[in-house]
Amino acid sequence: MDLKSTKASPVLTDPSPMNNSRLGLHSSLLPYSQSGPSFSTSILSIPRRKPGKLDDVRSNGWLDAMKSSSPPHKKILKDFTNVELSSDDGEIAYRSWMIKYPSALNSFQQIMDRARNRKIVMFLDYDGTLSPIVDDPDRAFMSADMRSAVKNVAKYFPTAIISGRNRDKVLELVGLTELYYAGSHGMDIMFPAGETPSGGHLNCIKSTDAQGKEVNLFQPASEFLPMINEVFINLVEITKGIRGAKVENHKFCVSVHYRNVDENVWSVVAQYVHDTLKDYPRLRLTHGRKVLEVRPMIDWDKGKAVEFLLKSLGFSNINDVLPIYIGDDRTDEDAFKVLRKGNRGYGILVSSVPKESNAFFSLGDTSEVKEFLESLVRMKLLDAKIPERSRGPSAYNTDLSYIN
Ligand SMILES: O=P(O)(O)OC[C@H]1O[C@H](O[C@H]2O[C@H](CO)[C@@H](O)[C@H](O)[C@H]2O)[C@H](O)[C@@H](O)[C@@H]1O
Numbered sequence: 001m002d003l004k005s006t007k008a009s010p011v012l013t014d015p016s017p018m019n020n021s022r023l024g025l026h027s028s029l030l031p032y033s034q035s036g037p038s039f040s041t042s043i044l045s046i047p048r049r050k051p052g053k054l055d056d057v058r059s060n061g062w063l064d065a066m067k068s069s070s071p072p073h074k075k076i077l078k079d080f081t082n083v084e085l086s087s088d089d090g091e092i093a094y095r096s097w098m099i100k101y102p103s104a105l106n107s108f109q110q111i112m113d114r115a116r117n118r119k120i121v122m123f124l125d126y127d128g129t130l131s132p133i134v135d136d137p138d139r140a141f142m143s144a145d146m147r148s149a150v151k152n153v154a155k156y157f158p159t160a161i162i163s164g165r166n167r168d169k170v171l172e173l174v175g176l177t178e179l180y181y182a183g184s185h186g187m188d189i190m191f192p193a194g195e196t197p198s199g200g201h202l203n204c205i206k207s208t209d210a211q212g213k214e215v216n217l218f219q220p221a222s223e224f225l226p227m228i229n230e231v232f233i234n235l236v237e238i239t240k241g242i243r244g245a246k247v248e249n250h251k252f253c254v255s256v257h258y259r260n261v262d263e264n265v266w267s268v269v270a271q272y273v274h275d276t277l278k279d280y281p282r283l284r285l286t287h288g289r290k291v292l293e294v295r296p297m298i299d300w301d302k303g304k305a306v307e308f309l310l311k312s313l314g315f316s317n318i319n320d321v322l323p324i325y326i327g328d329d330r331t332d333e334d335a336f337k338v339l340r341k342g343n344r345g346y347g348i349l350v351s352s353v354p355k356e357s358n359a360f361f362s363l364g365d366t367s368e369v370k371e372f373l374e375s376l377v378r379m380k381l382l383d384a385k386i387p388e389r390s391r392g393p394s395a396y397n398t399d400l401s402y403i404n
Contacts, residue, residue, distance in 0.1 A: 057270035065287045066258065066266050069330075097354035104348045104361035104372050111324070111346060111361075112379055118322040120376065121315050121345075122153055123306055123335065124369075125327035126163040126170050129350050132366050133289060135260055137248060140173065146366065147175060149373040154178050156380040160309050162186055162302050164288060164331055166250040177211065180313070184252035185295065185331055186305025189218040191312045218308065221252045224282070224296040228252060231280060231294055238272045245269055252296065259290035288329050302327075303334035318344055326350060326369055333358050348372070 057063050104111065124130060130150065131142040142150075153159055160180035163170040167183025167190060174181075182189040193206065193214035207217045232249040235256055239245040244260030258269045273292050277283055284297045306325060307316075315321040323345035325335045336347030336358035347359035350369060363369050 057267055057274050060274075062270045062274065062285070062287075062292075063267055066270060066290075066292070069287055069290050093354055098362065101349060101357060101359060101362040103368075104346075104363050105368060105375070107361055108372075108375055108379075114346075115322045118320055119315065120157045121310065121313070121321055121323045122157050122159040122373075122376075123309075123323060123325040123327075124150065124159065124161050125302075125325075125329060125332050125350075126161055126165060126173065128289060128328035128366075129326050129369055130161075130174070130366065137246065137255075137257060142173065142366075143370075146370050149370045149377075150174065151176055151178070152377045153373045156377060158313055158315065162305050162325075162327075162335065164250065164253065164255065164293060164329070165248075169250070171210075177209070180309060182302075182305045182309065184221070184250045185293075185300075186302045186308075187219065187221045187252040187296070187298075187300055189305060189308060189312075190215050191218070191309065192216065216312075218312075219252065220300045221296040221298050224252060224298075227280065227283070228254060228294075228296070231276060231283065234276050235273065235294070238276065239269060242269060242272075254294045255288070256292040256294070257290060258292070286331060288331060293331075301334040302331055303336075303338035306335045306338050318342065322346070324348065326363065326372070336360075 126142075127133065127137075127140055130146055131140045134140050150159065154176065155178075158180070159178075160182060161170055161174055162182045162185075164185045165173075165183055167181050167188045170183055171177075171181050180189075180191055190207075190209065193216055203220045203222055204216055204218050207215055209215045228251065229249070232247060232254045235247045235254060239247060239256065242261055242265060244258070244262070246257040246260070248255040248257070256269060256273055258266050261269055270292065273285065273294065277285060277294065282297050283294050286293045286295060306323065310316050310321065310323060315323070323339055324347075325332065325339055325345070326348045327335060328350035332347075332349075336349070339345035339347050340358050340360065346361060347357070348361045348363055349355065349357045349359035350363050350365065351357075352364045363372055
């Protein structure tokens with residue numbers, strides 16, 4: 001297979017604003033320009049390959065997007081309101097944001113009313129949702145309490161983790177075999193054998209899980225595997241002189257982290273990724289939290305993965321099912337959109353600062369996520385105890401702490 005071929009695959013589309021036609025805007029990349037940002041040799045050793053013109057990543061918006069990824073709270077408030085805010089103003093801006101995206105904890109009753117006579121299906125993102133954001137992606141562990149909250153939720157509600165990470169890695173981090181897992185932003189889905197979605201998807205293969213159980217794997221970007229490996233190797237090589245840069249191979253996508261890179265050098269990281277992508281017109285870039293993500297240019301994302309799983313698991317009837325997706329990142333917005341469309345379910349954004357979103361509700365941080373999951377379980381147990389006839393709208397407002 002010609003890895004760099006532009007020949008279209010049936011699944012290829014160009015859904016991203018950050019695609020390679022944008023990248024092509026400045027195709028005549030010049031050798032490294034001295035007018036780029038200055039950096040000390042203590043944080044950046046001489047790279048093997050010189051980056052193209054650093055203006056590329058400025059003019060195509062990459063740098064702005066990088067700066068606005070997980071910025072300080074004050075900057076987010078300024079961007080959200082368009083004015084410089086004092087901390088009191090910030091509090092007001094946050095409160096008005098909360099009116100638009102009410103707390104899922106405070107709106108629990110409303111969510112439960114909607115869930116009456118419907119099966120809740122839970123979708124959970126990993127980083128920033130189940131585990132707090134930390135500097136080292138290899139140390140993004142979830143707490144034991146969170147693990148037990150997820151385990152309990154999965155006892156009563158079908159539960160899937162949809163992560164940008166490699167599927168095996170996220171399974172290792174979560175450590176619960178009773179869940180469904182989708183890695184690589186939904187491009188690597190494992191689901192039970194026998195449950196194939198109607199419509200007979202291609203790219204669905206039989207496999208076995210870690211316990212030797214038969215499962216189905218859906219990998220719509222499987223043809224990109226060699227290309228992704230090649231790009232991973234190139235990106236590791238090209239960024240190895242940049243202190244703090246880290247490249248992860250997630251099988252069907254590659255992450256380039258700049259969280260621990262000196263901000264003056266971000267443009268160099270961006271330019272290296274930009275230069276690399278010029279050789280791969282069938283790959284595109286998306287932005288996460290202080291991470292650049294290189295992925296196949298296919299019409300597939302976390303939203304499509306949610307739809308696929310609902311269908312595969314037999315939960316596509318909108319009248320019987322209430323899907324809830326909790327996530328914190330831009331890539332989760334695709335899933336929020338799918339649930340918002342046709343009022344199908346609820347997206348819940350995890351954020352402690354105002355952010356525009358397609359979610360319906362918000363939760364402030366991972367501890368509120370845990371609280372929400374625990375409330376779902378308590379509600380389920382209470383439901384089993386209260387006879388149908390005595391259930392009123394306020395049934396779930398009672399103190400549920402006696403249920404263990
Ligand atoms: O879809 P997710 O499960 O949320 O994965 C998205 C990315 O998460 C990881 O990076 C993020 O979390 C790290 C640990 O807290 C943090 O250091 C990093 O800055 C964040 O971007 C993961 O390492 C990425 O590969 C995922 O794409």
